[in-house]
Amino acid sequence: MIKSILCAAALVATFTTGALAGNSQGGKVTLVYDxxxxxxxxxxxxxxxxxxxxxxxxxxxxxAKSAFIYATVLEGAIRSKVNDGPVKTYRAGGNWSEFPGDHHAVSENASATEPARLLAVFVVDTAEKELTTFERQ
Incomplete structure (x- = not known):
């Protein structure tokens, strides 16, 4: 079932362009499946x-406090650090999970010259409206 959900989300990601949170320092976030x-x-x-x-x-x-997340890199390379773990670089096809309450300290394109894309699939309480809370810098 999870594989079917991920395939459906990937297909929707290919054809949908509704903005969820706009741009943030070079990142565009789009809700593609709900x-x-x-x-x-x-x-x-x-x-x-x-x-x-x-x-x-x-x-x-x-x-969101209820969110379990499975992220997979679709294009390019993404640097990520969750909680106290090391900063890791994930290339296309690479993936990781985030559990409720995790702190995502680093999320960035690993390249200064090429774009990168990832698909994050959330299992979350239906009532949740805010999926992401950014820290003040």
């Missing part, structure tokens, strides 16, 4: 496409 889980009342799956221009970055952030 569907309640029929067998898990109160939960939804949301797909978020994050596109980074060369050198683009996002401020440190956390996600």
């Amino acid at each position: 569907h309640p889980l029929p067998n898990v009342p109160g939960k939804s799956v949301r797909g978020v496409l994050v596109e980074y221009a060369p050198g683009g970055t996002s401020p440190a952030h956390t996600h």
Whole structure:
């Protein structure tokens, strides 16, 4: 089922362009999929496409308290640091998970010359309106 959800979200990501949060220091965030889980009342799956221009970055952030996230790099390379873990570089096809309450300290394009894209699939309380809270810099 998860594989089907990810495939559907990836297809929607290819053809949808509705802005969720606009641009942030070189990052464009677009909600590309939003569907309640029929067998898990109160939960939804949301797909978020994050596109980074060369050198683009996002401020440190956390996600909705109910959010479990599976992120996969679609294009280019992304540097990521979650909680106290090391900064890791993920290339196209690479992926990671974030658990409720995790702190995403680094999220940025690893290249100063090429764009990068990732798809983040959230399993989240349907009532959640804010998926991401950025830290003040």
